[in-house]
Every structure is written in structure tokens, then in C-alpha cells.
Amino acid sequence: xxxxxxxxxxxxxxxxxxxxxxxxxxxxxxxxxxxxxxxxxxxxxxxxxxxxxxxxxxxxxxxxxxxxxxxxxxxxxxxxxxxxxxxxxxxxxxxxxxxxxxxxxxxxxxxxxxxxxxxxxxxxxxxxxxxxxxxxxxxxxxxxxxxxxxxxxxxxxxxxxxxxxxxxxxxxxxxxxxxxxxxxxxxxxxxxxxxxxxxxxxxxxxxxxxxxxxxxxxxxxxxxxxxxxxxxxxxxxxxxxxxxxxxxxxxxxxxxxxxxxxxxxxxxxxxxxxxxxxxxxxxxxxxxxxxxxxxxxxxxxxxxxxxxxxxxxxxxxxxxxxxxxxxxxxxxxxxxxxxxxxxxxxxxxxxxxxxxxxxxxxxxxxxxxxxxxxxxxxxxxxxxxxxxxxxxxxxxxxxxxxxx
Amino acid sequence: xxxxxxxxxxxxxxxxxxxxxxxxxxxxxxxxxxxxxxxxxxxxxxxxxxxxxxxxxxxxxxxxxxxxxxxxxxxxxxxxxxxxxxxxxxxxxxxxxxxxxxxxxxxxxxxxxxxxxxxxxxxxxxxxxxxxxxxxxxxxxxxxxxxxxxxxxxxxxxxxxxxxxxxxxxxxxxxxxxxxxxxxxxxxxxxxxxxxxxxxxxxxxxxxxxxxxxxxxxxxxxxxxxxxxxxxxxxxxxxxxxxxxxxxxxxxxxxxxxxxxxxxxxxxxxxxxxxxxxxxxxxxxxxxxxxxxxxxxxxxxxxxxxxxxxxxxxxxxxxxxxxxxxxxxxxxxxxxxxxxxxxxxxxxxxxxxxxxxxxxxxxxxxxxxxxxxxxxxxxxxxxxxxxxxxxxxxxxxxxxxxxx
Numbered sequence: 001x002x003x004x005x006x007x008x009x010x011x012x013x014x015x016x017x018x019x020x021x022x023x024x025x026x027x028x029x030x031x032x033x034x035x036x037x038x039x040x041x042x043x044x045x046x047x048x049x050x051x052x053x054x055x056x057x058x059x060x061x062x063x064x065x066x067x068x069x070x071x072x073x074x075x076x077x078x079x080x081x082x083x084x085x086x087x088x089x090x091x092x093x094x095x096x097x098x099x100x101x102x103x104x105x106x107x108x109x110x111x112x113x114x115x116x117x118x119x120x121x122x123x124x125x126x127x128x129x130x131x132x133x134x135x136x137x138x139x140x141x142x143x144x145x146x147x148x149x150x151x152x153x154x155x156x157x158x159x160x161x162x163x164x165x166x167x168x169x170x171x172x173x174x175x176x177x178x179x180x181x182x183x184x185x186x187x188x189x190x191x192x193x194x195x196x197x198x199x200x201x202x203x204x205x206x207x208x209x210x211x212x213x214x215x216x217x218x219x220x221x222x223x224x225x226x227x228x229x230x231x232x233x234x235x236x237x238x239x240x241x242x243x244x245x246x247x248x249x250x251x252x253x254x255x256x257x258x259x260x261x262x263x264x265x266x267x268x269x270x271x272x273x274x275x276x277x278x279x280x281x282x283x284x285x286x287x288x289x290x291x292x293x294x295x296x297x298x299x300x301x302x303x304x305x306x307x308x309x310x311x312x313x314x315x316x317x318x319x320x321x322x323x324x325x326x327x328x329x330x331x332x333x334x335x336x337x338x339x340x341x342x343x344x345x346x347x348x349x350x351x352x353x354x355x356x357x358x359x360x361x362x363x364x365x366x367x368x369x370x371x372x373x374x375x376x377x378x379x380x381x382x383x384x385x386x387x388x389x390x391x392x393x394x395x396x397x398x399x400x401x402x403x404x
Numbered sequence: 405x406x407x408x409x410x411x412x413x414x415x416x417x418x419x420x421x422x423x424x425x426x427x428x429x430x431x432x433x434x435x436x437x438x439x440x441x442x443x444x445x446x447x448x449x450x451x452x453x454x455x456x457x458x459x460x461x462x463x464x465x466x467x468x469x470x471x472x473x474x475x476x477x478x479x480x481x482x483x484x485x486x487x488x489x490x491x492x493x494x495x496x497x498x499x500x501x502x503x504x505x506x507x508x509x510x511x512x513x514x515x516x517x518x519x520x521x522x523x524x525x526x527x528x529x530x531x532x533x534x535x536x537x538x539x540x541x542x543x544x545x546x547x548x549x550x551x552x553x554x555x556x557x558x559x560x561x562x563x564x565x566x567x568x569x570x571x572x573x574x575x576x577x578x579x580x581x582x583x584x585x586x587x588x589x590x591x592x593x594x595x596x597x598x599x600x601x602x603x604x605x606x607x608x609x610x611x612x613x614x615x616x617x618x619x620x621x622x623x624x625x626x627x628x629x630x631x632x633x634x635x636x637x638x639x640x641x642x643x644x645x646x647x648x649x650x651x652x653x654x655x656x657x658x659x660x661x662x663x664x665x666x667x668x669x670x671x672x673x674x675x676x677x678x679x680x681x682x683x684x685x686x687x688x689x690x691x692x693x694x695x696x697x698x699x700x701x702x703x704x705x706x707x708x709x710x711x712x713x714x715x716x717x718x719x720x721x722x723x724x725x726x727x728x729x730x731x732x733x734x735x736x737x738x739x740x741x742x743x744x745x746x747x748x749x750x751x752x753x754x755x756x757x758x759x760x761x762x763x764x765x766x767x768x769x770x771x772x773x774x775x776x777x778x779x780x781x782x783x784x785x786x787x788x789x790x791x792x793x794x795x796x797x798x799x800x801x802x803x804x805x806x807x808x
Contacts, residue, residue, distance in 0.1 A: 013446030017453040020687055028440050028448055035436040036429070042417030042766065044432055046640040046692070049421040049769060082486040082642060083669040086683040090667035135664040231684055236450040238486060238642040238686025260539040261665060263494035265487040279490040280635055282642025282686065283424055288450065362446065365453060 008362065014387045017365035018184045018340055018378040019211065019232040022387075027291045046284045050277055058283075059276065062290030069214070069297050072243060073221050079242040079268060080276040080286050085123060085210050088227035088240055089130035091266040092178065092206045096224075096248065097136070098259050098267075101204075102175045103252040112137055113175040116168055116203075118195065119143040121157040121183030122371070123208060128178075134261070141166045141177070157186040159332030163198050171200040176224060179205070182212035182339050184232075185369040187330075187376065189337035196222045204248060212339050213241070214296055215381055216306040224248055225268075232339070233381045235289035238282045244268055296381065305381055312379040312388040313338035319395045326403045327395070344374040351375060354398055361394055412766065418791045421769035422588045422744055422782040423615065423636040426791075431695045450688045454681055462687075463680065466694030473618070473701050476647060477625050483646040483672060484680040484690050489527060489614050492631035492644055493534035495670040496582065496610045500628075500652065501540070502663050502671075505608075506579045507656040516541055517579040520572055520607075522599065523547040525561040525587030526775070527612060532582075538665070545570045545581070561590040563736035567602050575604040580628060583609070586616035586743050588636075589773040591734075591780065593741035600626045608652060616743050617645070618700055619785055620710040628652055629672075636743070637785045639693035642686045648672055700785065709785055716783040716792040717742035723799045730807045731799070748778040755779060758802055765798055 008014075015022045038045050041054055048055050063078050072078060081087070093115060096102050106113050114137040117128040121144075131138040142165065144156040168177065177199045182189040189212060196219075199205055204224025213228040220226070225244040231237035249269045251259065264270050270278050276286075299305055317336060320327040320343055328344040331337070345351045354375060358366055368374035379388060412418075419426045442449050445458055452459050467482050476482060485491065497519060500506050510517050518541040521532040525548075535542040546569065548560040572581065581603045586593040593616060600623075603609055608628025617632040624630070629648040635641035653673045655663065668674050674682050680690075703709055721740060724731040724747055732748040735741070749755045758779060762770055772778035783792060 008446075010440040011444070011446060012441055015447045015451055017451070017456075020451055020453060020684065022451050023448065025440070028450075032436055032439040035439065036414040036432050037416055040415070042412075042415060042768070043419045044427065046432075047419055047421070047424055047426050049424060050641070051774075052421075052769075082488070082491070082686075084486070084683050087486070087667070087669035090669060094667070130668055133664065134667065229684065231687075236686070236688045237454070237684045238689055260537065263491070263498070263538065263667065263670065264534055265491035265494060265670075266667065279488050280424065280633065280641045282486075282640070282689065283635075284640045285642055285686065285689065364446070365456070370455075 013362040013364050014390055015365055016363065016377045016379070016383070016387075016391065018369070018376060019380075020237050021232055021378055021380050022382045023235070023288075024292065024295045024382045027288065027295050030291055031288060045287045048283065050280050050283050055283060058287050058290060059281070062286055062293060063276075065290065065293040065297055069293060069301050070218065070220060070243075075246050076220055077244050077246055077249065077268070077272045079244070079271045080281055080289075081240045081242055081271055082238065082282055083266065084229040084237070084240055085126070085208060085227070086130070087266060088208070088242065089127045090134060091242075091268065092127070092176070092225065092227060093131045093134060093136050094258075094262040094266060095268045096176050096204070096206070098251060098255065098262050099248050100250040100252040101248060103255040103258065105172065105175070109173060114139045114169050114173055115175050116141050116177040118166070118177070118179035120160060120180060120188050120190065121186035123183055123185075123210070124178070124180040127180065127208065139167070139169050141168050157183065157188060158330045159188070160190065160335055163194065166198060168199065171202050174203050176204045176206050178208075180208040180210075182209070182337050184211045184340045184378070185372060187337045187340045187342035188332075188335045189339060190335060192218060192222070204245070212337075214302060214305065215309045215339060217302045230285065230289050233292075235292050236285045239285045239289055242268060242271075244272075292382075308385060309338045309379070309381070311385055312383060313341065315388045315392045316341050316377060316379070316395070319392050323399055323403065326399055339380060340376055340378045342368060342372070342374055342376045348373070350402060353402070357398060358394055361390070363391055363394055417766040417768050418794055419769055420767065420781045420783070420787070420791075420795070422773070422780060423633075423784075424641050425636055425782055425784050426786045427639070427692075428696065428699045428786045431692065431699050434695055435692060449691045452687065454684050454687050459687060462691050462694060463685070466690055466697060467680075469694065469697040469701055470645075473697060473705050474622065474624060474647075479650050480624055481648050481650055481653065481672070481676045483648070483675045484685055484693075485644045485646055485675055486642065486686055487670065488633040488641070488644055489530070489612060489631065490534070491670060492612070492646065493531045494538060495646075495672065496531070496580070496629065496631060497535045497538060497540050498666040498670055499672045500580050500608070500610070502655060502659065502666050503652050504654040504656040505652060507659040507662065509576065509579070513577060518543045518573050518577060519579050520545050520581040522570070522581070522583040524564060524584060524592050524594065525590035527587055527589075527614070528582070528584040531584065531612065543571070543573050545572050561587065561592060562734045563592070564594065564739055567598065570602060572603065575606050578607050580608045580610050582612075584612040584614075586613070586741050588615045588744045588782070589776060591741045591744045591746035592739045593743060594739060596622060596626070608649070616741075618706060618709065619713045619743060621706045634689065634693050637696075639696050640689045643689045643693055646672060646675075696786075712789060713742045713783070713785070715789055716787060717745065719792045719796045720745050720781060720783070720799070723796050727803055727807065730803055743784060744780055744782045746772060746776070746778055746780045752777070754806060757806070761802060762798055765794070767795055767798055
């Protein structure tokens with residue numbers, strides 16, 4: 001092998017999993033060091049009461065660091081919750097419909113408001129389905145695109161239809177607009193502004209940023225709420241971040257029916273009032289997130305992480321584009337994800353060979369999602385540029401060995 | 405000081421927190437050892453895809469070990485969920501009311517069934533309140549006791565009223581009976597059979613065992629469902645265990661209203677059908693729980709853990725009973741908790757002194773819950789007998805120094 005990764009510390013591999021996914025080595029080292037005795041307190045964070053002064057500082061610091069690096073405005077609350085994207089699919093809908101804003105708008109309209117969903121792949125579709133399950137009126141602003149030019153018409157989520165064709169609801173009939181900024185399975189990532197510019201400013205935009213959070217600066221002030229599972233760019237699975245504009249937490253307590261539908265564990269206001277600790281939070285996982293936030297700040301913040309993200313992705317996409325007969329990237333170039341890059345090889349046999357040969361070079365977790373097949377390489381914040389370089393070197397070698 | 409704990413490994417302390425709480429040192433050592441490279445896989449468990457073969461084995465082993473040590477019958481499902489007790493307060497109600505059993509019973513009755521709550525303290529009251537919030541009809545079978553003999557009448561949850569006075573609903577009008585077997589704040593623990601023998605066998609019993617799970621054998625087959633947050637006897641906060649009789653997962657899909665009220669993230673059937681992984685589970689926390697289950701099995705299983713639990717508690721209660729003028733234990737002796745022992749000293753000043761002196765001997769987290777004050781010492785599975793011995797030695801020294 002021309003490229004060896006045998007010198008990775010601790011016998012580690014290049015882990016390109018889509019999530020849970022690789023974390024900064026320095027964060028893991030700190031977690032390991034303090035595991036049986038956190039900074040002289042004589043116990044693991046896992047054993048520490050969430051009501052202790054020490055833990056109050058840990059969760060407080062995590063929030064403060066996040067607010068700094070993301071530049072979160074004061075009129076937004078930051079909540080650490082549980083339940084992942086699936087939990088927030090329901091929570092977003094249930095909280096908005098328990099809000100004073102939606103309640104009053106509904107009274108003016110005289111009937112139930114609808115919710116606009118931009119369906120770009122599995123996760124936005126998941127949000128839509130949950131609202132339908134819960135008795136809401138989700139409206140698909142669009143649901144993928146039927147591709148005319150691509151070789152594989154089964155890939156219907158490889159692009160976005162033009163904004164002019166989006167079927168957004170009328171503002172006075174719409175509770176919120178929902179989209180998922182990066183679809184991990186389909187490798188589609190959208191610029192925030194594309195959506196934000198298209199939506200009437202009176203309608204709050206709810207964004208699922210689970211898989212590209214902290215990978216670039218975001219203008220929080222343009223969103224109603226941002227939801228994100230931690231397990232891509234932030235930390236271990238089991239923490240869900242919610243950033244929500246405070247006015248959306250106001251309630252019309254006479255609207256009992258909407259509040260009755262909202263369990264406490266999904267209630268943003270319940271968490272907001274108690275500093276994310278109305279009950280025992282996932283203490284250890286929040287601690288690790290806090291270390292990742294600190295790491296992100298030490299890297300130079302989101303501007304630097306954005307440069308790294310673009311550099312990693314460019315390496316792989318350049319290789320794909322250099323050999324389009326061999327590496328087939330199905331996604332519209334305008335909406336290619338910098339987080340999850342999907343492509344196919346000429347045959348399923350070659351794809352299997354690709355995975356096997358990569359594993360021999362300690363490059364792993366490249367199999368496409370079971371619903372789609374092919375290859376997927378995930379390049380989250382904690383993947384060093386060096387990892388992308390190793391991967392592309394492998395692509396090149398594999399190409400040289402197997403193309404005709 | 406006559407007793408020194410300075411030789412505890414890793415500079416650790418005796419941590420008597422009520423939860424999150426102490427974990428077995430051998431478990432923490434294994435977690436620490438494998439933190440950057442789990443068994444040669446080249447990554448941390450935190451970084452491992454939940455869809456990987458390795459992780460499938462981790463969660464599968466965790467469930468298998470738990471089933472062995474708890475002797476879980478085959479007609480019960482074991483689920484790893486998120487959201488803690490607060491989540492399950494809602495989930496228990498919402499799932500039962502979406503079940504075929506409740507749906508059919510409700511049709512026969514022609515109106516909404518009520519839910520029986522045995523209120524022994526804050527946590528059972530929390531379950532009752534959540535059902536009221538969600539539009540259910542909770543019935544307090546009793547709500548604490550008005551104490552005539554105790555010096556402090558504010559302690560109204562220090563006992564249980566006699567079974568003959570319980571106001572259980574009629575079986576045909578009742579969806580389920582709910583109780584919390586151990587109240588961490590009030591230090592009250594009930595024998596399962598007291599409840600199970602009082603309830604008509606046609607009515608499923610739902611039990612919150614968050615704080616005494618795995619501390620003694622349980623006849624699972626007598627329960628409808630058991631719910632338990634992990635952070636006392638099982639592992640880190642952020643995992644919630646549900647053990648539910650499979651027939652209660654059957655649905656009457658025509659009862660759309662009940663299903664509409666149940667978000668996916670709280671849906672027991674959704675988790676059951678996907679082996680607890682319909683979405684990304686809290687992977688690392690479940691892994692730690694699995695290690696704790698294995699540790700419990702290696703100790704000799706629940707019979708041995710029960711002996712240890714009784715031995716630890718006996719040491720402390722004996723000291724309380726030996727000096728009732730100094731250590732005032734407010735709980736009815738029949739229902740004293742072996743997990744959380746609460747008591748008061750003659751004055752608040754002495755209580756403050758007790759906490760300060762204990763800390764000097766590396767004995768910490770003894771402050772009673774903020775709602776109650778006083779002293780609370782929590783003695784979960786992972787607290788070695790030696791820890792209880794150290795604590796009682798301190799009690800004795802403190803008594804000798806301060807009693808008149």
C-alpha cells in the first residue's frame with residue numbers, strides 16, 4: 001500500500017460513519033483522563049448529581065460556549081433535550097401549536113393552520129410524517145424532484161425544484177415552514193438563505209440542522225427554531241439541541257387542547273424555565289458536547305471550521321468530477337452536501353471491492369445507507385483534513401487499479 | 405480522624421448522591437480503557453454507528469444480560485428509550501390508551517377510563533400530574549398520609565395508609581394502576597406485593613422502578629409494565645428502560661384519536677418493532693448500562709445484590725434507631741427505603757455541621773432534597789458495603805461529639 005495509516009494514535013481508524021461519528025481525539029483524551037475522577041471532585045461526571053454546583057458549571061459553560069461560537073442572539077433560548085430528531089419532529093409541531101402566535105393566527109383564520117414541509121430526503125419526510133401522525137395538516141411544498149437527466153431515476157432526492165415552483169402555503173394559513181438543511185442519506189445540503197429568502201418573514205422557519213450544525217456560521221436571527229441531534233458534529237447520541245426564539249415559547253393558556261397534546265418531556269417552555277434541567281438531563285453526554293464546543297472555539301470558530309469543511313469536500317468532489325465515468329455522483333452540483341458525499345461505482349461488485357480495499361487501509365464506514373446502496377463518505381467537523389486526503393488517495397489508487 | 409478514606413482508588417470519594425449516582429469502579433475502568441479504541445475497532449463507542457455489527461452486539465448483549473438477571477419472561481419486551489421518568493409518565497398513559505385492551509374496555513364502558521395513582525411522594529405525584537396535564541382522568545387511590553404521631557407534620561409522605569382504605573377504582577372503569585416503588589426524596593419504599601395483591605388481576609399495574617431497579621428480584625410476570633430511568637442502579641442518565649407485557653402493545657388502529665396523541669419517540673410499539681433502534685439510541689449510555697448489567701451478574705445476581713442492599717441499609721437504620729433522640733428518621737419502619745435513607749438532626753445547625761464534617765472525610769452528597777431538607781444518604785447497588793460502614797462510623801463519631 002502506498003499510503004499507510006498505521007501511525008494513527010491509539011490504533012484508531014479513519015471513521016467516515018454518518019453518525020454517530022468521529023469525535024476530536026483531544027476531546028476523547030480529556031474524557032478518558034477525567035473518567036474516574038473529574039478534576040479532583042472524586043467521581044466521574046456520570047456519577048455527579050445534576051443539582052451539584054460542579055455540574056451547574058459544566059452545563060452552563062456548554063451553553064455559554066455554544067452561544068459564543070454560534071453567535072446566538074439574546075432573544076433565543078438554548079435547550080438541551082433528549083429524543084433526537086424523532087423527538088423534535090413531534091416537539092416542533094406540538095410546541096408551535098401550543099404557542100400564542102399560532103393559537104391567535106388560528107383563531108383569526110377560523111380553522112387549523114397547515115405546516116409547510118420542504119421534502120429533500122428521508123429526514124424532512126420524517127418530519128412531515130410525524131405531523132400527519134399527530135393529526136396536523138402538513139403540506140409538502142415539494143417532495144424531491146423527478147430527475148430527467150440522471151442515469152438512475154430512482155434517486156429522486158438528488159436535487160431541489162426551482163424556488164418558483166415551490167408550493168408554499170399562504171402566510172395567514174401557515175403555522176411554520178420546516179426544512180432539513182442537510183440530508184445525510186441523499187447527500188443534499190441547502191443554503192439556508194435559499195429557504196429564508198423564499199418564506200414570508202411573518203412565518204417562522206424551523207430547521208433541522210442535525211447533520212451540519214456548527215460546520216458553518218448561521219444567522220440564527222432569521223430562524224424561528226433550530227433543532228439538532230448531537231451525534232454528528234456535537235457529541236454523543238442522546239442529546240438534542242433546540243435553539244428557539246423566545247416569543248414562540250409564549251402560551252395562550254386558554255388553548256387547553258393544544259397544551260394537552262404536548263407531553264412535558266417535549267415541552268420547550270418547560271425546559272426553558274428550568275435551564276434545561278426540569279428533570280435529570282443526559283449529564284455525561286452534555287458534558288462531552290461542551291468539550292466539543294470548546295474544541296470548536298479553539299479551532300478558530302465556525303469560520304475556520306467552514307473553511308475546513310469546504311476543503312475536505314472539495315478534495316472528494318474533485319476526484320469524483322475528474323473521473324465521472326468511474327465515480328458517479330448523483331447529486332445536483334448546486335446542492336451537494338459537504339457533510340455526506342454519496343457516489344456510485346460502475347458495478348455493485350466494484351463497490352463491494354471498494355469497501356473491502358478501503359478497510360485494509362483502515363478507512364471504514366463507507367457503505368451507503370441501506371435504502372440507497374452505493375458509497376457514502378461523511379466528513380463532519382472532527383474529521384481532520386488528513387483523513388480526507390487519505391480517503392482521496394485511496395480513491396485514486398482504486399481508480400488506477402480498476403478503471404478500464 | 406479515626407477513619408480515613410484517603411486510600412480510595414483514583415482519589416475517589418464516597419458519593420452518596422441520589423442520582424446520578426456512584427457506579428462500579430470496575431465498570432468505569434473498562435469504559436476508560438476502551439474510550440479511544442473499543443476492543444480494537446479503532447474508535448470510541450461514542451463514535452460507532454448504531455447500525456454497525458459491533459454495536460448490534462453491544463445492545464443485544466445488554467438486553468440479554470438484563471433478561472437473565474431480571475428473569476424477564478418471553479412475553480415481555482425490553483426497550484431502551486430516552487426521556488427518563490418524565491418521558492415515561494406521559495408514555496405509560498399514552499401507550500396504554502392507544503392499546504387495544506384499553507380501547508375495547510373503554511368502548512364497553514362507553515366513556516373514558518380513569519387511571520389509579522398511588523401517591524407516595526413526589527415521583528408518583530409527578531406521574532399523576534402528567535396524566536392530568538394530558539387530559540386523562542387520574543384518580544389518587546391515596547395521596548400520602550396525614551401523620552398524627554410524627555413531630556413534623558409537613559412530612560406527609562413518610563408512610564402509606566392501610567390497604568383497606570385505598571380508593572382503587574372499579575376494574576371495569578380503570579385503565580391501569582400506577583405506583584412508584586421507591587420514592588427517592590421521601591425515603592419510602594413499598595413491597596411490590598402490597599400493591600400487586602391489592603389490585604384486580606385484570607387491571608395492568610405500571611410501576612416506576614427508577615430508583616430500586618436491580619436491587620432485588622422482581623416477579624416481572626405480575627406487572628403490565630415497568631419503567632426506570634438508568635441513573636440510579638443501571639448507568640448514566642439519558643437511558644430509560646421499559647419492560648412491557650407484549651399484549652399491551654397491541655393496537656386498535658381504528659382508535660385514531662388515541663394514536664394521534666402518542667408521539668413516535670414515546671411509542672413503545674415503535675421501539676419494540678425496531679429492537680429499540682427505530683432511530684439513533686443513546687449508544688454510549690446503553691453500552692455503560694450493559695457493563696453494569698454484566699457487573700450485577702458477576703456479583704451473583706439480584707439475590708446477592710438484595711443481601712448487600714439489606715446489609716447496607718441495616719447499618720444505617722440501626723444507628724438511627726440506636727440514637728432516636730439525635731438521628732430522627734421520619735419514615736414508617738414498615739416502608740423505610742433501603743435505597744434512600746432520610747433523617748434529621750436536632751437542629752439545622754447540626755445538620756450543616758454534619759455535612760461539613762462528612763466532607764472532610766470524603767463522604768459527600770448527603771444533603772436532603774431541597775424540598776425537604778435534612779440528611780439523605782443514598783445506597784444504590786454500586787455503593788460497596790465498606791462505604792456504608794464508613795458512613796456509619798462517621799455518624800457514630802459525630803454523635804459522640806455532639807449529643808448531650
